[in-house]
Amino acid sequence: MTRIEKLKYARAVLLTQDRIALRYQKMIKRELKKTANQLANSYETNQNDSQFAEIQAQHKTRMTEILTDLNKETSERFKAFKLTGKKNIFDNFVENSIYSILASNVLTTATTVSANTVAIASAVIMQTMQASIADPYAATPTKVANAIANRLGGQNSVSRAMTIARTETHKAANVSQYTRAESAATDSGLDVVVEWISTNDGRRVRDSHKNANGQTRPMGQPFNVGGESMKYPSDPTASAENTINCRCVLGYDVR
DSSP: OOHHHHHHHHHHHHHHHHHHHHHHHHHHHHHHHHHHHHHHHHHHHHSSSTTHHHHHHHHHHHHHHHHHHHHHHHHHHGGGOOOOOSSOTTOSOOHHHHHHHHHHHHHHHHHHHHHHHHHHHHHHHHHHHHHTTTOGGGGOHHHHHHHHHHHHHSHHHHHHHHHHHHHHHHHHHHHHHHHHHHHHHHHSOOOEEEEEEOOOOSSOOOHHHHHHTTOEEETTOOEEETTEEESSTTOTTSOGGGTTTOOOEEEEEEO
C-alpha cells in the first residue's frame, strides 16, 4: 500500500472507533456522575467515608457492564477491517479467544476506574480538611459533599469519560485485529506482517509514536515504541504513557 492508502485506511479505522467511543462516552459520563452523587450523598449523610468501599464495588460492576458492551461492539465492528492480503485472515474461529482477552482487559480497567474514582473523592476530603485549618466552615459535610460532586461529576467527568471510552475502544479494536491476524499466522501458515501506523492527523501525537510509524514486524515480534516493546497500539501490557488516548493503528498484510 502507498502512504496515502495507509493514511486513508488508518483514518477510516479511527472514524469507526470515534463513533463507538462517542456513544459510550455518554454512558460512562452518566456513570461517573451517578457515582459522584452517591459518594457525595454518602459523605453528607454519614460525615465519613464508611460506605465508599460499597459504592466502589457497585461502580466497578456498572463500569464492567458498560465496558463489556463497548468491547463486544468494537470487536464485531472491526471484523470488517483488513489492510490488504491474498487471503481473508479473519476466517479463523478465534472469537472466543478474543472475548477472553477483552474480558480480562475490561476487568482490569473497571477495577482501576472505580478505585481512581474513590481515590479522587478521598483526596477532595483531605483537601477540604486542610482548608478548614484556616476556614472552619470549609469542611462542613454539605461543602465537602458539594466538592466531591463537583470534582467527580462536573466538567472533569466529560473529559475523563472520553479518555476512558476512546482508550478502551482503541484497545479493543487492536486486540481483536491482532489476535485474528496472529491466529491466521499460527493456524494457517500464512506469512502475516504487522505495521505500526501513526495517523499524524493534526492532534498531538507522541514523538515516540511518530518515530514508530512505518515499523513492520513479522507476526509475534513486538514493535519498539520509545524503548518499550509493544505488540500493537494500546497493548494492555504497555505503560499508560504509551497507551492512553493513543490514535495509532495496527496495519497487517499477508504475503
